[in-house]
Amino acid sequence: DTGVSQDPRHKITKRGQNVTFRCDPISEHNRLYWYRQTLGQGPEFLTYFQNEAQLEKSRLLSDRFSAERPKGSFSTLEIQRTEQGDSAMYLCASSPRGQGPLYGYTFGSGTRLTVV
Amino acid sequence: DQQVKQNSPSLSVQEGRISILNCDYTNSMFDYFLWYKKYPAEGPTFLISISSIKDKNEDGRFTVFLNKSAKHLSLHIVPSQPGDSAVYFCAASGGNSGGSNYKLTFGKGTLLTVNP
Numbered sequence: 400d401t402g403v404s405q406d407p408r409h410k411i412t413k414r415g416q417n418v419t420f421r422c423d424p425i426s427e428h429n430r431l432y433w434y435r436q437t438l439g440q441g442p443e444f445l446t447y448f449q450n451e452a453q454l455e456k457s458r459l460l461s462d463r464f465s466a467e468r469p470k471g472s473f474s475t476l477e478i479q480r481t482e483q484g485d486s487a488m489y490l491c492a493s494s495p496r497g498q499g500p501l502y503g504y505t506f507g508s509g510t511r512l513t514v515v
Numbered sequence: 516d517q518q519v520k521q522n523s524p525s526l527s528v529q530e531g532r533i534s535i536l537n538c539d540y541t542n543s544m545f546d547y548f549l550w551y552k553k554y555p556a557e558g559p560t561f562l563i564s565i566s567s568i569k570d571k572n573e574d575g576r577f578t579v580f581l582n583k584s585a586k587h588l589s590l591h592i593v594p595s596q597p598g599d600s601a602v603y604f605c606a607a608s609g610g611n612s613g614g615s616n617y618k619l620t621f622g623k624g625t626l627l628t629v630n631p
Contacts, residue, residue: 441621500547500608506558
């Protein structure tokens with residue numbers, strides 16, 4: 400069990416640029432989640448995959464945001480035309496098939512995005 | 516509209532004493548409540564949870580109490596240790612929010628400092 404891996408750990412980008420983050424969940428986990436955490440706030444739900452199907456998206460996920468999970472393995476989160484308000488920690492998490500919500504899920508260490 | 520509220524941004528206790536972290540929620544349809552702990556530069560780590568059909572769950576030094584009528588839960592840590600110093604997030608899921616039981620709504624967190 401190598402945990403949930405996120406890459407890169409840090410990203411600094413200029414406003415208007417596109418960025419893409421990658422998440423590798425724990426290998427046997429079929430559910431994958433993306434959250435965003437800004438300074439002084441708790442994590443906010445962005446989207447959720449079960450295998451390759453994106454089952455739920457938050458209204459926070461504007462048209463500039465897109466997430467994919469091809470083949471139900473790793474996932475990518477892309478932000479197009481970044482804005483300063485996109486600066487945040489982007490957290491990925493995963494949980495295994497059959498495990499109910501009371502067991503929580505395993506988070507990665509996150510990707511910190513700074514838009515300058 | 517914050518559905519999960521942690522009104523104390525910080526708490527300081529002496530080693531060996533009890534730490535009590537509080538959380539209030541507004542959505543009476545939440546079914547599951549979880550506590551996560553977060554160290555700097557790491558993702559949140561699942562700590563303990565409770566279902567809405569229970570009023571107490573205990574795991575070692577950690578106990579979570581749920582008062583459904585007051586829409587209030589608390590996390591007790593006894594005895595507190597310096598290694599418990601971290602940000603603690605309360606989270607809730609489930610209910611008739613149009614989302615799945617796997618989508619978590621987090622509070623803003625409470626920074627616990629345990630002094631030796």
